[in-house]
Amino acid sequence: MASAAPRTLADLPTGHPCGGCDxxxxxxxxxxxxxxxxxxxxxxxxxxxxxxxxxxxxxxxxxxxxxxxxxxxxxxxxxxxxxxxxxxxxxxxxxxxxxxxxxxxxxxxxxxxxxxxxxxxxxxxxxxxxxxxxxxxxxxxxxxxxxxxxxxxLLLGRKSAAERLASFFLDLAARQQRLTAATSRFVDLPMCRADVADYLGLTKETVSRLLAQLKQQRLLRLETLNQVELLDLPGLTTLAEGGADMLAA
Amino acid sequence: MASAAPRTLADLPTGHPCGGCDxxxxxxxxxxxxxxxxxxxxxxxxxxxxxxxxxxxxxxxxxxxxxxxxxxxxxxxxxxxxxxxxxxxxxxxxxxxxxxxxxxxxxxxxxxxxxxxxxxxxxxxxxxxxxxxxxxxxxxxxxxxxxxxxxxxLLLGRKSAAERLASFFLDLAARQQRLTAATSRFVDLPMCRADVADYLGLTKETVSRLLAQLKQQRLLRLETLNQVELLDLPGLTTLAEGGADMLAA
DNA sequence: CGCGTGCTTGACCAATGTCAAGTATGGTGG
DNA sequence: CCACCATACTTGACATTGGTCAAGCACGCG
Known part of the structure; x- marks a missing residue:
């Protein structure tokens, strides 16, 4: 992954003075x-x-x-x-x-x-x-x-895999809302499953499986592979805080 | 534990001005x-x-x-x-x-x-x-x-239980040496096993078992329940960094 | 349309957690 | 000083979560 062939950098704006700065x-x-x-x-x-x-x-x-x-x-x-x-x-x-x-x-x-x-x-x-x-x-x-x-x-030391994933999505959602100053149930995932896994102290297989599980519990939906729709913010929040056995549902 | 009966506070120096400050x-x-x-x-x-x-x-x-x-x-x-x-x-x-x-x-x-x-x-x-x-x-x-x-x-997300414990002891040793400006193989453990466990994302039983295992590998020794002697700094360091399968020994 | 990469799913396994005794330690009172 | 007690630690048997390994699928690029 780190050795993907470099594509044309030329078609991205580069150089001085800082033209890309907003x-x-x-x-x-x-x-x-x-x-x-x-x-x-x-x-x-x-x-x-x-x-x-x-x-x-x-x-x-x-x-x-x-x-x-x-x-x-x-x-x-x-x-x-x-x-x-x-x-x-x-x-x-x-x-x-x-x-x-x-x-x-x-x-x-x-x-x-x-x-x-x-x-x-x-x-x-x-x-x-x-x-x-x-x-x-x-x-x-x-x-x-x-x-x-x-x-x-706290997440890595004490939360279950499902709690970690729920926390992650809520966190990403909050950051994206801060960035866009808009509120949307859709969260973009610019990273691959392995990245999510390595962030949460899990494996990519576990992330995949838990995604399926959260989906089945109607807590979220995969719009595309790299965009989720959070369907039940309160439910996700409860799960993320470890407040309930959402898994039994 | 948090509700242990308060003992006499009187026999500890208290009050103004800051007499306890060194x-x-x-x-x-x-x-x-x-x-x-x-x-x-x-x-x-x-x-x-x-x-x-x-x-x-x-x-x-x-x-x-x-x-x-x-x-x-x-x-x-x-x-x-x-x-x-x-x-x-x-x-x-x-x-x-x-x-x-x-x-x-x-x-x-x-x-x-x-x-x-x-x-x-x-x-x-x-x-x-x-x-x-x-x-x-x-x-x-x-x-x-x-x-x-x-x-x-990194420790909580990716290290094994044994690696965590080794890292912990090395860390404590370094801090105690900085504090006392002396170098000693002995490390004091002012906290109980459950505290160590909750710090490392483990259970107190796992901490106990791994202590026994590190002891058996001659990496350390329990001087008392609350003081360990680090017998093999290089070995502990290798283990802590995840560099070797010390467990097979 | 086909291929490659990344994602998902399944079967099995290992590490660690849970529950339950049993043991040592250190503080307390006799 | 000793015996007892409470607490914390250790150890064992077993359960569970999540990891590993191995297909299979599907999306997106060419």
């Missing part, structure tokens, strides 16, 4: 607001990636900072024997690659054709230096990510 | 250095807790910030049906209760008799306001906690 989208991440952007957009270039290609690898020197403008990114960690944990998925508006150390703590790969706004790290750091109020924003961002990571620890 | 210990946390301390120690009082008692609960208003001076604290999250995930353990020098929202994201309970240095949150926030360089330190602290949480996600 101030409203970058603003969504909460780290920088639109005012900052007028300055920051001069710093960056655009980077395009086709599906399966890595933006950087775990252990790489963190020399760039990115903001996704289009597409989606998968963050993964590997064990020496190849077992993989997906640490999260990133969507337009999310910042990526900001780290305290000089090395990236995970690998970032595109889930499909993806556009990013890229900033040299040194210039990003300078920019933060010049705008000390951003320090607070970086802290805020780290604190939010920490809260998300802790929720995921 | 500047060197507070400095260990990396958030405040000794210089800050001369100021900050005027702000706080001391709080004592006996084993099993809660410092605060998940969802409580976060009105205080704490620094542990003695003992150990367990941080937990609960699912509605009572399943519990231990989010982490805190030791002397660790800060506790700093959060962006107004509510605590987890419950904090003492593992044994524990002393803390307590600061009203409003005064702590003021203090940070007056010392903007602390903003950076708070960010650093959050980033470290995030890295730890992500390592734990």
């Amino acid at each position: 101030a409203r989208r970058v603003a969504l991440c909460g780290v920088l607001d639109c005012t900052d952007l007028t300055t920051l957009r001069c710093l960056g270039g655009t980077q395009a990636l086709t599906g399966g290609h890595a933006l950087f690898h775990e252990g790489d020197r963190a020399s760039q900072v990115y903001n996704i403008t289009n597409g989606a990114i998968r963050l993964t960690k590997l064990l020496p024997d190849g077992r993989r944990q997906v640490m999260g998925f990133m969507f337009p508006g999310d910042f990526l690659g900001i780290t305290l150390g000089d090395e990236h703590a995970f690998t970032a790969e595109a889930l499909g054709d993806t556009l990013l706004c890229r900033f040299p790290r040194a210039r990003f750091d300078e920019f933060v230096e010049e705008h000390p109020e951003l320090e607070r924003e970086l802290y805020r961002k780290a604190a939010h990510e920490l809260a998300a990571a802790q929720a995921q620890m | 500047a060197r210990r507070v400095a260990l946390c990396g958030v405040l250095d000794c210089t800050d301390l001369t100021t900050l120690r005027c702000l706080g009082g001391t709080q004592a807790l006996t084993g099993g008692h809660a410092l605060f609960h998940e969802g409580d208003r976060a009105s205080q910030v704490y620094n542990i001076t003695n003992g150990a604290i367990r941080l937990t999250k609960l699912l509605p049906d009572g399943r519990r995930q231990v989010m982490g353990f805190m030791f002397p020098g660790d800060f506790l209760g700093i959060t962006l929202g107004d509510e605590h994201a987890f419950t904090a309970e003492a593992l044994g008799d524990t002393l803390l240095c307590r600061f009203p949150r409003a005064r702590f926030d003021e203090f940070v306001e007056e010392h903007p360089e602390l903003e950076r330190e708070l960010y650093r602290k959050a980033a470290h906690e995030l890295a730890a949480a992500q390592a734990q996600m």
